[in-house]
Each structure stands twice: as C-alpha cells, then as structure tokens.
Amino acid sequence: AQTVTQSQPEMSVQEAETVTLSCTYDTSESNYYLFWYKQPPSRQMILVIRQEAYKQQNATENRFSVNFQKAAKSFSLKISDSQLGDTAMYFCAFIGPAYSGAGSYQLTFGKGTKLSVIP
Amino acid sequence: SAVISQKPSRDICQRGTSLTIQCQVDSQVTMMFWYRQQPGQSLTLIATANQGSEATYESGFVIDKFPISRPNLTFSTLTVSNMSPEDSSIYLCSVEGREGVEAFFGQGTRLTVV
Numbered sequence: 653a654q655t656v657t658q659s660q661p662e663m664s665v666q667e668a669e670t671v672t673l674s675c676t677y678d679t680s681e682s683n684y685y686l687f688w689y690k691q692p693p694s695r696q697m698i699l700v701i702r703q704e705a706y707k708q709q710n711a712t713e714n715r716f717s718v719n720f721q722k723a724a725k726s727f728s729l730k731i732s733d734s735q736l737g738d739t740a741m742y743f744c745a746f747i748g749p750a751y752s753g754a755g756s757y758q759l760t761f762g763k764g765t766k767l768s769v770i771p
Numbered sequence: 772s773a774v775i776s777q778k779p780s781r782d783i784c785q786r787g788t789s790l791t792i793q794c795q796v797d798s799q800v801t802m803m804f805w806y807r808q809q810p811g812q813s814l815t816l817i818a819t820a821n822q823g824s825e826a827t828y829e830s831g832f833v834i835d836k837f838p839i840s841r842p843n844l845t846f847s848t849l850t851v852s853n854m855s856p857e858d859s860s861i862y863l864c865s866v867e868g869r870e871g872v873e874a875f876f877g878q879g880t881r882l883t884v885v
Contacts, residue, residue: 685872695861697814697876699772699868743813747872759804759874761813 654679656746658762665734666770672719673729673765675744681705685747686720686727691764692740700742703727731767739769773798773866777877784854784884791850792880794864799844801867804874805837808861817862820847854884 655678665671677686688700703711703720710718715735719728731738744762774797784790794803805817817837818826826839840848851858861881865874 687873689876695863695879695881697863697865697879699873699875702873759816763813 654681654684654746654748654760656744656760656762658742658744658765660765661763662766662768664768664770665731667734667736669734670730670732671734671767673731673742673744673767675727675729675762677725677727677744677746679725679746679748681748683748686718687745687747688716688718688729689743689745689761690738690740691743692737697743701729734769736769736771739767741766772868773800773875775864775866775875775877777864777880779880780878781881782883784882786855786884788854789850789852790854790882791848792862792864794847794849794877796845796866801844803841803847804865804867805839805847805849806863806865806876808863808879810860814863817849851882854882856884858882859884 657676659674684705686703690698690700701711701713701716701718703718710720715732717730741764743764746760776795778793782790803820806814807817808814816829817832818828818839820826820839820841822841822844836852838850859882861879863876863879865876868875
C-alpha cells in the first residue's frame, strides 16, 4: 500500500518570502503521479501542481514549484513570493499508474500542512 | 478543469436522521468519488461511483450507512444515514481530470450532527 507523509503539521512564512513544504511517500510502483492540493478555509480543494514520476523535470506553476527526488521518494512544494491568499491547508497526494482493485481510485493523501502567511 | 457544484454547503442535523448530499458536474465523467474529511484530518475515500453500476466502497464504509446513487454521467448523491455525532465531517465529491489522473473537487458539505 502507498503511504504519504507530511512531517510539518504547521508552518508560517512572512508575506513575499519563500517557503518549502515537505512530503515523502512510499510505493513499489515505478510510474505514478504526485499532487499538491490547497484547501483554504472555504473548504474547496484546489489542485496546485502535479508531477508525473516518469518526468525528471520538476513541475512549475507560476509561484509554485516542486522538488521531485524519485530515488529519495521526496516531493516538496516551494511557494515563492508568498501571498496572504496562500494561507491554507496543503495536502500532498499520490496515485498509482492505474486504478487499482475493482475500479477503486486510490488517491492517497497526506495529513496536511497548515500554512499561515503573515503580513 | 470540471466545475463541480455540491449541495448543501453545510447542514446541522439531528442524530438518527439522514442527509442526502448532491454533486453536479458541468461535463460528463465516468467516475465520481466521495470523500470524508473528519475535523482536522486528511481526506478518506468513501466510495467510487460509476454510472449504471453499484458504487465500490472502501474498507470501513458500507452501503447501508452511505448509500450512493449515480443516475447519469453528470450527477451523484451520497446519503449519510442514521447519523450520529461521529458522522460530523466535511464530505467532498470529486471527479477525475480530463487525463484521468488528478481529481477535481466540489466545495464540500460541512455536516454537524447534534
């Protein structure tokens, strides 16, 4: 079974600074996908960025980028120029190469990191 | 990305009653998913709903407690039956992305059982 670990329950960062959120995972799969989701107080889960395991290049979406270390099974999220609107829970998530079991969608989430951006 | 409308956004219910949560998608999707997020916790998959077939439930979740309907390719409902305070959670529906990989979520239903 896959597991996703986020070791930082809470973090804070000054506005306009850079912060890195950590995520490690465990899997025996060679091909898979990793995601970072953001959940602000509104509860809406928003996809921030995704990474395909077969791609060596780190994904980037505007101020958000990842450091994907496949051998180390590490997938950290860097937020540059932090903004007040970045305040949210951030969840790291994993999915294998195909739906496993009898049509079951095995998207596995970490426990989340609560990020606070301080003015 | 898909636009997902989930209703109600929140509700306070008496124990022993049932609540049906609706999820409407702006495009046809094969698979819809229901998650539970207990207070301060991560998301746990309840079940996967395919149109025209019975939902597939994850370990620890049963159809009698969480019946699901999927009458067409754009709509699904989750019912939380015979509620107890332990059912107080956020319930989220999601759909697969266009490439069949990532999931997109509705805005969630915050359920409080008193």
